[in-house]
Amino acid sequence: MFLLTCKRAMKVTKPSKQVLINGVFHEFAANLMRKTGCIMVIALSSVSLYAQTAPAASNLMGSDNTSRSPTASLQLISLRVDEVPLNNGADDLSDINTSDAVDETDSWMDDETQGVNPIETASDYEIDETPEEVAHVSLNAISPETLKTFVAVIDLVRREYIDPVNDEALFNDAMSGMLTKLDSHAEFLDVEAYENLRAFTQGDVGDIGLRAEYQPKVGYWVVVDVISDSPADKKGITVGDYLHQIDDFKLDQDKQSNDIEQLLTGIAGTQVNIIVSKAGRRKSTITLQRNNSHPQTIETKLIDGIAIIKLPAFQNNSREQILQSLTKLDGSVKGVLLDLRDNPGGVLASAVKVASLFMNDVDVVQVKGRQGDPRVLSTKDAAMLKSLPVVILQNRYSASAAEVLASSLQEQKRATIVGEVSYGKGSVQSVIPLDNEQAVKLTVAHYLTAAGKKIDKIGVQPDITLSGNENTWEEQALAVLRQQVGTSGLRFVKNEAADK
Numbered sequence: 492m493f494l495l496t497c498k499r500a501m502k503v504t505k506p507s508k509q510v511l512i513n514g515v516f517h518e519f520a521a522n523l524m525r526k527t528g529c530i531m532v533i534a535l536s537s538v539s540l541y542a543q544t545a546p547a548a549s550n551l552m553g554s555d556n557t558s559r560s561p562t563a564s565l566q567l568i569s570l571r572v573d574e575v576p577l578n579n580g581a582d583d584l585s586d587i588n589t590s591d592a593v594d595e596t597d598s599w600m601d602d603e604t605q606g607v608n609p610i611e612t613a614s615d616y617e618i619d620e621t622p623e624e625v626a627h628v629s630l631n632a633i634s635p636e637t638l639k640t641f642v643a644v645i646d647l648v649r650r651e652y653i654d655p656v657n658d659e660a661l662f663n664d665a666m667s668g669m670l671t672k673l674d675s676h677a678e679f680l681d682v683e684a685y686e687n688l689r690a691f692t693q694g695d696v697g698d699i700g701l702r703a704e705y706q707p708k709v710g711y712w713v714v715v716d717v718i719s720d721s722p723a724d725k726k727g728i729t730v731g732d733y734l735h736q737i738d739d740f741k742l743d744q745d746k747q748s749n750d751i752e753q754l755l756t757g758i759a760g761t762q763v764n765i766i767v768s769k770a771g772r773r774k775s776t777i778t779l780q781r782n783n784s785h786p787q788t789i790e791t792k793l794i795d796g797i798a799i800i801k802l803p804a805f806q807n808n809s810r811e812q813i814l815q816s817l818t819k820l821d822g823s824v825k826g827v828l829l830d831l832r833d834n835p836g837g838v839l840a841s842a843v844k845v846a847s848l849f850m851n852d853v854d855v856v857q858v859k860g861r862q863g864d865p866r867v868l869s870t871k872d873a874a875m876l877k878s879l880p881v882v883i884l885q886n887r888y889s890a891s892a893a894e895v896l897a898s899s900l901q902e903q904k905r906a907t908i909v910g911e912v913s914y915g916k917g918s919v920q921s922v923i924p925l926d927n928e929q930a931v932k933l934t935v936a937h938y939l940t941a942a943g944k945k946i947d948k949i950g951v952q953p954d955i956t957l958s959g960n961e962n963t964w965e966e967q968a969l970a971v972l973r974q975q976v977g978t979s980g981l982r983f984v985k986n987e988a989a990d991k
Contacts, residue, residue: 680929680932685924699722699782703734722779740754749961761932797825798827809841825976827882838892849874851874859936859939881905882906894950903941914950
């Protein structure tokens with residue numbers, strides 16, 4: 492059917508008929524049917540909020556949990572439904588108890604501690620049927636001249652490019668280019684990028700495997716290290732190359748090494764565009780995926796009764812990890828300093844779950860899709876840290892889900908935001924699987940604060956702007972929080988009985 496439709500379309504312009512049939516048309520049509528047909532069927536089906544991917548079909552049917560892959564529990568969250576499954580049953584916190592700790596003593600509630608109810612298991616995955624008009628897209632919508640040009644370019648590259656290229660690589664590059672032109676967040680995910688993005692929801696952040704330093708003698712940022720077999724290495728970037736730009740950020744002597752590191756680092760599997768040159772010669776733009784992934788852990792420490800929680804990204808189990816980390820502190824907690832510096836975001840539902848630690852039944856964020864009214868995501872879980880004062884520390888690289896969390900606590904006057912204006916990423920990407928190995932990441936919505944304020948390209952304004960070396964910001968934030976803490980606090984303990 493697809494091939495016949497193509498041929499009927501080609502008859503419109505007789506001079507192009509021979510060009511299309513000669514050489515590559517039959518191969519092209521067969522490949523395009525396999526590639527594009529899959530994309531068209533899926534493109535407008537149900538979507539998931541950022542970085543939540545669909546499991547295999549067997550998992551959707553409720554197969555045995557013991558045979559699932561580590562990413563089998565990832566959820567789809569449809570933008571069309573009323574309910575938001577914020578959890579997947581993974582963070583059962585029934586083994587964590589909290590006790591009031593009064594006047595900095597180690598006294599305990601000898602009778603009955605305040606138990607935490609197990610988080611309810613989420614409902615099944617919600618998948619919409621593909622609309623009939625999407626499943627059967629006629630090629631009459633595509634100009635025959637456009638198809639002819641595309642096929643001619645494919646044929647030209649095959650015959651004339653200096654190095655041999657296969658059809659799979661050409662199609663992948665074509666799809667990647669199409670998506671990249673939409674916006675900087677849309678992209679085609681190959682096998683490696685898709686697996687890294689799935690792994691991210693469990694705890695991975697990635698980079699492209701290079702390090703650069705500013706060299707005053709040449710007046711440029713210069714690549715000083717390239718990790719073997721990393722994305723940068725595979726694209727031919729070598730030590731000594733000049734690094735001129737990362738995405739929209741032009742690099743100059745005012746940038747710091749931390750700036751470069753954070754611009755190159757992000758959610759594992761996502762892409763970044765860089766402009767490089769060989770010792771100042773002709774510049775070229777290279778698109779790389781952050782596939783040099785490495786696990787991230789939540790760091791927690793206790794200073795003067797204040798729990799400092801460094802949250803590097805939002806994964807599925809971030810809420811659980813925060814609470815588990817609090818049980819390892821030796822002392823009562825009288826306040827929380829949540830450090831979101833350099834946090835690139837992550838799973839949006841995770842940010843809502845973390846917000847639920849601090850607030851009960853409160854709207855966190857509005858998600859506005861292409862059609863219809865905005866969806867409102869609200870807290871639902873037990874607000875175990877509700878009684879503690881909170882300060883959030885952010886910088887210009889705090890983005891996306893990090894901004895959702897900060898803005899929600901700020902609007903509810905639940906936290907004081909300190910640092911500098913955040914990044915300003917207010918778009919939601921859906922990861923739409925094409926099969927078990929490939930997917931498309933597409934911008935499907937924008938989010939607004941619970942009060943309807945825009946974040947995209949604006950960011951979250953801090954209540955208190957911090958200055959000076961960023962290494963001193965933690966102490967400055969602690970000084971702000973010390974003015975808010977009282978004499979009582981909470982102590983978190985792991986219920987040993989739950990482990991037996």
